[in-house]
Amino acid sequence: MSSRSAAKRAAGWGVVGLLAMIVWLVALRLVGDATSAPLDDALEHLVRDWTVWPRLAAGILVGASLGVAGALMQLVTRNPLVSPDLLGMTAGAQLGLILGATLPAAMGLPLIVAGGLAAAGLTFAAAGGGFASPLRLTLAGVGIAQCLSALIALFLSLNDRAAMVVSLWNTGSLTQFGWQALAPSLVLTPLALLVLLALARPLNLALLGDAQMRALGLSPPRLKVLVVGIGSVLTALAFQLAGPLGFIGLIAPNLLRLGLGVARPSTLLPLCALWGAALTLFADNVASTLALSGAWGSGVTVPLGVLSALLGSAAILVLLRIVPAAPATALTRNDGRSLRQWVSLPRFAFIMGMATLLLIGVGVFYRTGNDPLAYARALAGGDAQAWALADLRLPRLLVDAMAGACLALSGVILQTVTRNPLAGPEILGVSQSAALAVLLTLVLMPDVLPAWRFPIAWGGAALALAGVIGLNLRHGLEPLRLTLTGFALGGAALALIGMVIAQFTTNVAQALIWMVGSSYGRDWGDVTAMLPWMAVGCLAGLFVSRGMDLLQLGDGVAGSLGMPVARRRMLLVVMASFLVAVPVAVVGPVGFVGLLVPHGVRLLGFYRSRQRLWAAALLGACLLVLADLLGHAVMAPIDIPLGIATAALGTPCFLLLLSRTYFQRGGAGA
Structure with a gap:
């Protein structure tokens, strides 16, 4: 034609x-x-002239x-x-x-x-x-x-x-x-x-x-x-x-x-x-x-x-x-330099552990009066008011730490499975889908037990991640297609979330805050509910570290070494969705942590999967506690939600990371 x-x-x-x-x-x-x-003729003409024809013209x-x-x-x-x-x-x-x-x-x-x-x-x-x-x-x-x-x-x-x-x-x-x-x-x-x-x-x-x-x-x-x-x-x-x-x-x-x-x-x-x-x-x-x-x-x-x-x-x-697949592409660092390992893993674990504990301590003692030592003595003496304040602050900070660890681990696994250094739970639409599953459950079944939030969020995350991976396997998980697929699924999830919030939620502002991620009001019940799920996910991630190392060599090399590539990839997908679901069920879809922390541990020189998993969990926990403290302190007494604080910190880092990459044709994998 x-x-x-x-x-x-x-x-x-x-x-x-x-x-x-x-x-x-x-x-x-x-x-x-x-x-x-029925309306009289004059009113009928008025309604038509002021609603029907303007609506048609607007369309x-x-x-x-x-x-x-x-x-x-x-x-x-x-x-x-x-x-x-x-x-x-x-x-x-x-x-x-x-x-x-x-x-x-x-x-x-x-x-x-x-x-x-x-x-x-x-x-x-x-x-x-x-x-x-x-x-x-x-x-x-x-x-x-x-x-x-x-x-x-x-x-x-x-x-x-x-x-x-x-x-x-x-x-x-x-x-x-x-x-x-x-x-x-x-x-x-x-x-x-x-x-x-x-x-x-x-x-x-x-x-x-x-x-x-x-x-x-x-x-x-x-x-x-x-x-x-x-x-x-x-x-x-x-x-x-x-x-x-x-x-x-x-x-x-x-x-x-x-x-x-x-x-x-x-x-x-x-x-x-x-x-x-x-x-x-x-x-x-x-x-x-x-x-x-x-x-x-x-x-x-x-x-x-x-x-x-x-x-x-x-x-x-x-x-x-429909659109033909482009040649295999990959995002690669443009400087090409290999970074030396700046610190050993045990030393890094000690530093991050102490930093996280210090930040949690700062969060508990922040704005408790002019004399933090007096507050510490009151805690030691069993003062009811001092312990009530600690009960409000400490669970929130522990939830932050566990959420950061889970999101960072999921980011490491996702970037390994997709061989895409700019993959993350929020980029692939996984966090949004898990949040939609939890929100629908809270709206349609308000009496459901809190413990059910975790498997429900896991189901939403797993479906989204399986869809993103499954729709792109035949194209070799090309980064552009992977990102667009995640954008499509995440956009659909966010649209449904907006409809649910507009039609079923009485406190719209509070619902919007939860949708960007917030640990406000979390208590010891959330800590005890989240802890076993996080522990299972972290331990399972460490058991598959050798398989992650082999997958980074390419499917052909991993298969020639005897690894069942398809089954191992699916196992990692399930684990990544599990680790995303745990924080989303408690604090909502916090962004950028799962995307940026894996790059942070790489810059520190941790390349083997077992090292990266340990280091990412520790760095993610410290980062999210720090973000929450900054959100609490910057505009006090206004408490900036956790997801907003991480976006403020994460967006410049993400754009800097994007500027240090280039679009290389013919790269290995996607």
Whole structure:
């Protein structure tokens, strides 16, 4: 099929689809009118003019904006699996929304635009700018989004009303009350599309590559900045109207490119606007139909944002099956130097053990008066008030230490199984899935025994990790595909979590704090419940250290030495999910510990798996206790949740780690 005939066919199907969605929307409105109390003609016209037609216009504008923005991002990154969500723009726009709520209404939209644009700029800068590879760009976007999400959770924890507003905004909706909110989009969206029409020739030349563009007198960096700016504005306009609807920008360009063969940007962009509008109305109509039919039970609805996230996650998984596999790749350190072992393992264990005990002591004695020695004497003398204070602080710090050890061990195992140095429980969606399993249990079965939280979290983590590994085995666990699969599963889990929090939770701020991770209020019951699970996981990890060493040599070498590679890999997957489930069940999905600690022990010179496991457990325990103490002290008397403190510490380290790696083709393994 020629490009011209493909474009005509795509335009025809797009028009038919859009008209069908409009008819469906009007039919749903008629069904709603038939089941409600009758209205007089004047009131009926008023309702239609102020709800139905603005909703239809919002769907077309939102879909067109997201479809074009997705196509632009994919063109700039030369990656068909990129969407605004992957570049951190959703979290940036959300942060702008929160800041705009505290300022005059006229500042709302500019701040949303500025937030999305700043997040995209940070992502590109952290990934290497114009030389960023798809994998580095994806990882940088995920890291920036997690950091911004933690910052948002901190703001929301201080304002219950704002937490409810943002939680509802996150679920997404095209519902409009009048035309006032649509005014900026009605002006700016056509203007942005006209600018893109003027850039048709440079956008077509962008397919040739940077070198060819320079030879033809074009500046690739300037074009990328302009395109990212326009895409950010379009995305922010869509988010301002409907909340985060991420799948449109991913699906529309790929349906046209892979399904109908439309490739030229000058043709693809207007068709993405048409198909994006049809897809958005389709998702909205499906959500409305499910709500009218009561398919999810009385009082339970599937918001548009949740449905779009689920569809987007499914689309990523389908596209990963369709898009051809790239050559085997690996992320490798760019300095190539071998680091000497700075300290022996026994000495390191002693130092970390003493440091952890010292930090726990500081946490117990912190702000106990002007004389810590007097407090110590009161403890020794059995003073009831002194012991009551210790009972509040000591269990929390012990939970921190055990959670840090488990997360660090899971990170070591995951990076060994995937042979990907930037794999972690939060990158692969394991923590989010375990948290969803626990949250659903607490909501649907509030009387369930606390001890059941651990196997339930284990089930959620194991399913997610098995899915991520299983879907990528035939591609050799290629890092980019592994990361995108984890992003898809984690995004679907977070969307369902947002729906559960919005519809079933009375204290939204407290639920959001738990979702970023918090050890606040943990007691001795949590310590005794967590201790045996952690001990079993740590001991089991040490028994498989030799097999982990063999797996690092490659599947072929390990198999030739007599090791059952498939069974050993599955055993390690089960163990990693187990170690993730233990802390998630108690403190929630704390991020960055399982990702960064394995690199810390490598920098100290521990390379053998047994050494790395011991060192990672000790370093992870010390790190999480330190993060909790800093969160408690920095904004006292406000207690910063544990997950927010680790994000503040972990994001700069993660971006620094990403900057010290490069995308090497033909690497061993993935």
